[in-house]
Structures are given as C-alpha cells and as structure tokens.
Amino acid sequence: MEVERKYALIKAKIEEACKNVNRNTEEIKVVAVTKYVSTQRAKEALEAGIEDFGENRDDGLIEKWEVLGNQPVWHFIGTLQTRKVRNVIDKVSYIHSLDRLSLAKEIDKRTDRRIKCFVQVNVSGEESKHGLDAEKVIPFIKELEQHKNILVVGLMTMAPHTKDEQVLRSCFRRLKSIQEEIKNLNLEYAPCDELSMGMSNDYIIAIEEGATFIRIGTALVGEEIKEA
Ligand SMILES: *Cc1c(COP(=O)(O)O)cnc(C)c1O
Numbered sequence: 380m381e382v383e384r385k386y387a388l389i390k391a392k393i394e395e396a397c398k399n400v401n402r403n404t405e406e407i408k409v410v411a412v413t414k415y416v417s418t419q420r421a422k423e424a425l426e427a428g429i430e431d432f433g434e435n436r437d438d439g440l441i442e443k444w445e446v447l448g449n450q451p452v453w454h455f456i457g458t459l460q461t462r463k464v465r466n467v468i469d470k471v472s473y474i475h476s477l478d479r480l481s482l483a484k485e486i487d488k489r490t491d492r493r494i495k496c497f498v499q500v501n502v503s504g505e506e507s508k509h510g511l512d513a514e515k516v517i518p519f520i521k522e523l524e525q526h527k528n529i530l531v532v533g534l535m536t537m538a539p540h541t542k543d544e545q546v547l548r549s550c551f552r553r554l555k556s557i558q559e560e561i562k563n564l565n566l567e568y569a570p571c572d573e574l575s576m577g578m579s580n581d582y583i584i585a586i587e588e589g590a591t592f593i594r595i596g597t598a599l600v601g602e603e604i605k606e607a
Pocket of ligand 1: 412414435456457537578579594595596598
C-alpha cells in the first residue's frame with residue numbers, strides 16, 4: 380500500500396499549501412499520472428481513493444482502461460496526434476493538451492458530447508515545450524466557438540524543469556493572468572475556471588499560485604516503466 384502512504388503525504392502537503400494562501404483543499408483535484416506504471420499499480424491508486432488518472436499516450440490509456448473501465452475519470456495529458464483522437468475520445472473526460480485548430484476540429488467530429496478541454500500554453504517559451512505561445516491563446520480560444528463539442532474548462536501548462544522557485548512561480552502566475560483575461564470575455568463555451576498546473580516537483584508552488592488540477596506521477600504512483 381505504498382501508493383496509499385504517498386497519497387496521504389501529498390494530501391497533507393496540499394492542505395498545508397492551501398492553508399498558507401487561504402484556499403480550500405476541495406478546490407484541488409489530484410490527477411494521478413499513471414504513464415510510468417503498470418495497470419496493477421494504477422489499480423492500487425484506485426483502491427487508495429484516487430479518482431482521476433492521467434495518461435499521455437493512447438496505447439497506455441487503452442491498456443488500463445480495458446481493465447479499470449470508467450471507474451477512474453480519465454484525463455489525456457500528453458500531446459495528442461489528430462489521428463489518435465478516435466482511439467481515446469470515448470474513454471476520456473478531459474483533454475489537457477488542446478493546442479491547435481486541427482485537433483479541435485477532430486475532437487468535435489469524433490464525439491457528440493461536450494469534451495472538457497484545457498488549452499495548453501507554453502508560458503516559458505521553451506522550444507522543447509508543447510502548447511501555444513501566450514499571446515496566441517485568446518485568438519485561438521475565439522476561434523473555437525464553432526466547435527460545439529469543445530468546452531474550454533481551463534488552461535494547462537508545464538513549467539520549465541528547474542528548481543528555481545521564482546521561475547516556477549512566475550510561470551504559474553502568467554498562466555493565471557491569461558486565465559483571468561479569458562474569464563473576462565464571458566464566453567459560454569470557455570468558462571475557463573480551472574488551471575491544470577503542477578507536477579511532482581512543483582505542485583506546492585502551483586497550488587499557491589492557483590492550480591485547481593495538479594498532475595502527479597512520480598511522487599504519487601512512482602515509476603516502474605522508465606520510458607514515456
Ligand atoms: C508525466 C507528466 C506529468 C507527471 O510528471 P511527474 O513529474 O512524474 O509528476 C504531468 N503532466 C504531464 C503533461 C506529464 O506528461
């Protein structure tokens with residue numbers, strides 16, 4: 380019950396972070412990133428009471444979905460190739476990586492329910508990172524209106540790989556400020572109430588800066604498969 384112990388530890392840290400900035404712990408959803416682990420380990424996470432799972436590849440998601448079904452809420456968190464959309468669309472509740480119109484169009488075409496999407500933003504401007512540049516986010520969201528099955532629930536980012544707290548903090552703050560601009564547009568299809576930010580190494584800072592979905596792999600379920 381290794382996962383159970385780690386989950387308890389993370390919950391305690393979330394509580395502390397929330398206390399520091401006067402937030403309610405109920406605002407934070409933990410998404411267990413199961414991409415590095417077996418279905419068996421994912422099952423343990425489910426038994427430990429974790430309700431939301433994230434995968435970054437269609438085959439990884441399908442493999443676990445075939446065993447665990449819709450008991451966890453599934454999040455697709457990685458770069459999604461357009462041709463893979465049809466493999467995952469009926470299995471996922473959330474897509475955290477909407478970053479282009481061709482993907483929006485394919486999602487819209489392959490489903491008849493509204494898919495909760497995060498628009499992925501490359502806040503740091505690092506070339507290796509996926510997502511839209513900050514200044515392109517609002518024009519992009521405006522173009523999504525015609526895609527009736529897309530609901531923009533929020534924005535997602537991956538912070539740079541650094542221990543520099545100021546760099547991380549300013550990245551998360553920037554995402555929050557873009558979110559506020561979008562909320563002010565009052566778009567029915569883009570309420571944008573959520574912020575998906577924070578991973579094993581930076582989730583405390585992300586919570587302090589307003590995260591509502593944190594995506595934790597290594598620190599929660601560990602790493603059994605070293606690839607992905
Ligand atoms: C792998 C991954 C995570 C989790 O990373 P950890 O550092 O193991 O917590 C979160 N978000 C995305 C998009 C990922 O690909």
